[in-house]
Amino acid sequence: MVRIVKKEKLAPLVYRIEVEAPLVARHALAGQFVIVRAGEEGERIPLTVAGCDREKGLISLIFQAVGGSTYALAAKREGEFLADVAGPLGRPSAVEGIGRAAVVGGGVGCAIALPVAARLHELGARVVSVAGFRSREYVLLEREFGAVSDRLIVTTDDGSYGEKGNVCVPLARLLREERFDAVFAVGPLVMMKFVAETTRPFGIKTIASMNPIMIDGTGMCGCCRLSVGGETKFACVDGPEFDAHLIDFDEAIARSRTYAEFERVAREKNCNLLKGVE
Amino acid sequence: MPVQDPSERIRNFSEVALGYDEETAREEARRCIRCKAKPCVSGCPVGVDIPAFLALVAEGKYEEAYAVIRRANALPAATGRVCPQETQCEAKCTRGIRGEPVAIGRIERFVADRHRHNAEKKEPPAGKRVAVIGSGPAGLACAGELAARGFRVTVFEALHLFGGVLVYGIPAFRLPKEVVRREVEALREAGVEFVCDAVIGRSLSVEELFGEGYEAVFLGTGAGLPRFMGIRGENAVGVFSANEFLTRINLMKAYEEGSATPVYPARETIVVGGGNVAMDAARCARRLGARVTVVYRRSEEELPARREEYLHAREEGIAFRFLTNPVEVLTEEGKVCGLRCTETELGEPDASGRRRPVEKAGSAFTLAADCVIMALGTSPNPLLKEAGFQTGKHGEILTDEEGRTSLRGVYAGGDAVTGSATVILAMGAGRRAAMAIAEDLG
Numbered sequence: 001m002v003r004i005v006k007k008e009k010l011a012p013l014v015y016r017i018e019v020e021a022p023l024v025a026r027h028a029l030a031g032q033f034v035i036v037r038a039g040e041e042g043e044r045i046p047l048t049v050a051g052c053d054r055e056k057g058l059i060s061l062i063f064q065a066v067g068g069s070t071y072a073l074a075a076k077r078e079g080e081f082l083a084d085v086a087g088p089l090g091r092p093s094a095v096e097g098i099g100r101a102a103v104v105g106g107g108v109g110c111a112i113a114l115p116v117a118a119r120l121h122e123l124g125a126r127v128v129s130v131a132g133f134r135s136r137e138y139v140l141l142e143r144e145f146g147a148v149s150d151r152l153i154v155t156t157d158d159g160s161y162g163e164k165g166n167v168c169v170p171l172a173r174l175l176r177e178e179r180f181d182a183v184f185a186v187g188p189l190v191m192m193k194f195v196a197e198t199t200r201p202f203g204i205k206t207i208a209s210m211n212p213i214m215i216d217g218t219g220m221c222g223c224c225r226l227s228v229g230g231e232t233k234f235a236c237v238d239g240p241e242f243d244a245h246l247i248d249f250d251e252a253i254a255r256s257r258t259y260a261e262f263e264r265v266a267r268e269k270n271c272n273l274l275k276g277v278e
Numbered sequence: 279m280p281v282q283d284p285s286e287r288i289r290n291f292s293e294v295a296l297g298y299d300e301e302t303a304r305e306e307a308r309r310c311i312r313c314k315a316k317p318c319v320s321g322c323p324v325g326v327d328i329p330a331f332l333a334l335v336a337e338g339k340y341e342e343a344y345a346v347i348r349r350a351n352a353l354p355a356a357t358g359r360v361c362p363q364e365t366q367c368e369a370k371c372t373r374g375i376r377g378e379p380v381a382i383g384r385i386e387r388f389v390a391d392r393h394r395h396n397a398e399k400k401e402p403p404a405g406k407r408v409a410v411i412g413s414g415p416a417g418l419a420c421a422g423e424l425a426a427r428g429f430r431v432t433v434f435e436a437l438h439l440f441g442g443v444l445v446y447g448i449p450a451f452r453l454p455k456e457v458v459r460r461e462v463e464a465l466r467e468a469g470v471e472f473v474c475d476a477v478i479g480r481s482l483s484v485e486e487l488f489g490e491g492y493e494a495v496f497l498g499t500g501a502g503l504p505r506f507m508g509i510r511g512e513n514a515v516g517v518f519s520a521n522e523f524l525t526r527i528n529l530m531k532a533y534e535e536g537s538a539t540p541v542y543p544a545r546e547t548i549v550v551g552g553g554n555v556a557m558d559a560a561r562c563a564r565r566l567g568a569r570v571t572v573v574y575r576r577s578e579e580e581l582p583a584r585r586e587e588y589l590h591a592r593e594e595g596i597a598f599r600f601l602t603n604p605v606e607v608l609t610e611e612g613k614v615c616g617l618r619c620t621e622t623e624l625g626e627p628d629a630s631g632r633r634r635p636v637e638k639a640g641s642a643f644t645l646a647a648d649c650v651i652m653a654l655g656t657s658p659n660p661l662l663k664e665a666g667f668q669t670g671k672h673g674e675i676l677t678d679e680e681g682r683t684s685l686r687g688v689y690a691g692g693d694a695v696t697g698s699a700t701v702i703l704a705m706g707a708g709r710r711a712a713m714a715i716a717e718d719l720g
Contacts, residue, residue: 037438041538044530072538088481089477215526215529215539216437220446222518223519232513255515259540
């Protein structure tokens with residue numbers, strides 16, 4: 001049992017929780033994730049570690065309620081317990097030796113992009129961040145991003161805040177303006193696919209953080225596999241970061257929708273849970 | 279032994295084999311002629327004193343019989359169900375020379391099921407501390423043996439439930455999960471401590487375990503990444519490894535109404551492979567309502583699955599296509615719509631000693647399917663490699679006969695060392711390593 005010591009709402013259906021997980025807090029590095037089960041009969045879901053306090057043994061997780069299990073997680077209150085948190089899993093972000101980086105986050109993917117930007121900043125890299133959201137009310141972690149970026153561009157699809165448009169517009173401009181050693185992209189699969197297409201003509205190393213469906217998360221079930229450069233890779237042990245120019249995004253998108261119908265039903269069932277909490 | 283009727287059992291996940299009643303068990307135990315050579319014991323990978331426990335069962339002394347089995351076997355209720363007795367103890371039984379061997383496995387199951395654990399928990403022994411990584415058959419056998427020898431044992435498990443392949447791999451209709459829970463409980467009573475959600479190699483390193491006061495570490499991390507064929511369409515929606523399919527069903531209970539974890543809805547499932555895992559996957563798919571075909575590249579004779587599992591699968595209406603090899607998963611809009619196969623014939627024996635299947639030219643044909651399950655074995659788990667012990671060319675951990683790795687104080691056994699094998703072989707390895715640990719720690 002893992003206690004939730006703090007819970008806050010960052011945007012519509014987006015939450016940050018801080019939980020007691022001393023072993024994870026002691027070892028987690030930027031880019032790694034944990035497997036979480038909200039309740040005793042819960043699904044095992046992967047969530048990236050958004051931050052950790054090694055002294056206090058706390059980690060923070062940021063997630064969006066999108067399916068049955070994330071709704072069930074969102075329905076948990078401060079002081080309540082999660083059934084399980086296991087990790088840290090996956091390989092840490094490949095941030096070493098990068099002097100100039102663009103970090104691109106989309107929506108709740110910004111929660112995963114932030115620790116990468118922070119780590120790069122800590123290592124002395126120049127960090128230019130692009131954070132994209134649907135509209136003003138969905139903007140999150142702007143202050144935090146600002147603190148670890150030399151430059152921050154916020155975009156919204158509808159133009160209600162920051163630049164209007166998707167992240168690829170300012171990214172293309174940045175790529176023409178300055179030279180980067182690497183571009184990190186974290187967000188919806190479609191966004192990462194287009195980021196890869198945007199950087200490809202510039203020949204810049206581009207890294208996407210993949211978040212496929214997982215069960216064990218430890219290299220046993222093979223559910224999280226994807227094609228990278230024609231080879232099958234497992235996101236839980238080979239990733240979650242891969243060369244975005246080599247990922248078969250269309251396959252990954254199809255695989256991410258394997259249980260779309262099941263998810264829709266589970267979400268409808270569980271969104272009532274959430275109403276009781278808010 | 280009485281079994282659930284096939285027409286009934288394909289609609290549930292309850293146990294197929296119903297077990298002996300007391301009278302049958304005693305009568306069967308009396309068939310043991312107590313021959314001097316005890317060949318059955320030599321056929322048992324953990325060396326259970328079989329004639330001794332059979333004699334006690336014949337006298338109606340079931341608790342005493344249980345104690346005899348437990349001295350060598352930490353999981354008798356599990357092995358009584360899933361051991362391939364027909365190639366081990368029962369294959370060597372003197373009564374089997376003329377007629378049926380004594381049904382040792384079924385009697386073992388009877389004794390283990392009848393045993394009621396006492397609720398009180400023993401204090402952890404005060405001896406030296408040993409960390410056991412993985413709570414599958416190898417780890418549990420190792421932990422049981424060490425606890426019996428007075429060591430203070432902690433078992434670390436990466437998943438949220440204990441039992442390893444006994445909970446995520448073997449379906450409830452062969453091994454009810456309540457049975458596994460009781461086996462773990464029995465070890466707890468013997469003083470073994472259990473920690474879940476601990477991914478050694480990530481949550482804690484092997485080095486840190488030594489730093490925390492453990493004097494030996496046993497790695498029973500089991501099978502790892504599932505193997506795929508490397509054919510086109512294999513990552514399409516609707517293609518699963520047997521590990522994933524079985525984990526969804528067994529560990530996450532996806533077959534239950536209202537389960538939080540989904541299982542892919544399929545009407546026509548093809549399982550590729552011929553081992554016990556393939557049989558388990560096929561029989562689960564059947565119970566979820568699909569028509570099921572098992573595709574195996576060799577012939578019926580080479581089928582590695584236990585005879586009993588194969589026959590049960592056939593009774594349940596599962597079709598078999600032998601001498602058939604998949605060459606491509608056919609897809610429509612990213613989803614499986616069929617499996618392209620070729621016929622094979624058996625050529626010269628390969629490294630495994632089995633005749634190698636060779637594709638027949640021009641024999642390609644298509645089987646309709648909306649789900650394909652690959653049951654082709656696994657390669658060892660990569661998570662612990664960083665600990666620095668020597669591994670073989672397939673990533674398997676290298677050990678001596680007793681389970682010592684190249685690192686001082688680190689031992690290993692089970693599928694992580696041998697590749698995919700059986701529950702009882704892993705238990706044998708766990709037990710041998712426990713003895714080596716006891717010897718080395720003095």
